Amino acid sequence: MFGKSSTAFEVQIRREGRWTIEGTYDDERRALASARSWLAVSGVEEVKALKFRSLAGLSLETVIFQKAVPVVKDKPMALGGTAEGAPYCTAPGDLYGFESRVVTGRLLRPFLDKFRITPTELLHSWTYLRKLDEQGLLLGAALQAVARHHADRHGVAVPARARELRAFADAVMARARDFQGERKALPAFDPADLSRSSRVLAAAVGEERHDFAFLSQLTIHLADRNSLAGKLEMLLDLIGPDVEPRHLASLDGVMADALGSAELVKELLGAQPNLALGLCALADLILGRDPQPKSEPVSPLLAHIGALIVQGRAPCCRAVLLERIQQSLNGTQPLDRRDPKKEALLADHLATHLRDPQGRLLGGAEVQKALARRLIRHRQAILREQGMHDIADRLSGR
Known part of the structure; x- marks a missing residue:
C-alpha cells in the first residue's frame, strides 16, 4: 500500500458524515500541516492524521492528530418589532389578510430577512413554515406577543388566546404541507398569461381554493430570485395594462410585503x-x-x-x-x-x-x-x- 516505505502517514477528512482519504505522506510534519489546513475548508466536519508502520509483515496504525471542526450555532432569533395593530383573527384564513401580514412582517423580520422572503411566501410555503417552527421559541414568542396585544385591546385571557392562535398557525402549516404534495398535479403557472393560469387553476381546485393556490404558485415562481429587489422586479413585470383586478390586488399585496423590509x-x-x-x-x-x-x-x-x-x-x-x-x-x-x-x-x-x-x-x-x-x-x-x-x-x- 505504501511502497517500500516502512513508515507512512495518511490524512482523512469527514464531510456529511463520510470519511475520505485526502492524501498520503512520508513525512510526519507535512501530514500534520495538511491535516490542520483542512480544518479551515468549508464543509469539513472533522480531520485526522494516521501513522502506519510496517513491522514483521504487520501494519500498525496510530492516530497522531484528530480534531472536529466546532459547530457554530446561529444565535436564537428575537422578534423584530411589536404586535401593534394586529387584527383579531377568528379563523386560520384571517392570517393571510393584509393587516395580519404587516404584523407578521414586523414580528418575524429577522427570519424573513435571513431567507429573503416575504410574509406571503412564508404563509404559502411548507418549507419555510417548517424552518420557522424549527427555530424553537420564535414562533411561540410572536404568537404570545399577538395574544398580549389582543388581551390589552379586547380583554381576552393571554394563555387561551395564545393557544387559539397556535391552532390557527398549525392549520396554516397543514394547508401549506398539503399543497406541497398536490402542486405537481396542478396546471403549470404561466407568468406570461395570468388570466389563463387563473382560469385553469380555478377549474382544477375550485373557486374557493383558487386564491390560496394562485398565490402558492406565484411564490414558487418568485423562488427563482434570491433577493427581495429581484422578486419585486418579477412582480412588477407581471403587472401589464390588462392585468385583472383580482390579480393586481394579489400582486400589490406581495409587493407591499416586500416593502415591509x-x-x-x-x-x-x-x-x-x-x-x-x-x-x-x-x-x-x-x-x-x-x-x-x-x-x-x-x-x-x-x-x-x-x-x-x-x-x-x-x-x-x-x-x-x-x-x-x-x-x-x-x-x-x-x-x-x-x-x-x-x-x-x-x-x-x-x-x-x-x-x-x-x-x-x-x-x-x-x-x-x-x-x-x-x-x-x-x-x-x-x-x-x-x-x-x-x-x-x-x-x-x-
Missing part, C-alpha cells in the same frame, strides 16, 4: 443625503410629485411602484410606505446625522412636504403625533446639553 426600502431609495430627504422622496412618490433637487434619484423599481400608487393601483404598497414614514419619524435617528442641530428646521420642512395639494398631512394624526414627539425629543436634548434636566423631564409630560 426597511433594508429593501433603504436600498431602493438610494444614497439620500439624510433621513429627511429620504422621507421626502417617499412622500413625492406617494403624491406623484417631482423629486426635490437635492434628493438622489430613487431606484426605477420604486419609481414604478410610485406610478402605480398615483394611479390608485397599489393601495397596499401605499399603506406600507406610509407606515415606513411614520416608523422613521417615531425612531431615534436624527433627520440629519451630520448636523443634529438642524432637527427642528428639517422637521418643519418635512411637515410641509408631507402635505398633499389639499393641505392634508400624509398619515394623518399619527404622523402629526410622530412629528410632535420628535420635536419634543429635540428640545429635551438641547435642554440637557445646557444642564436643565428637570425642565427637559417636565417637557416629556406635556
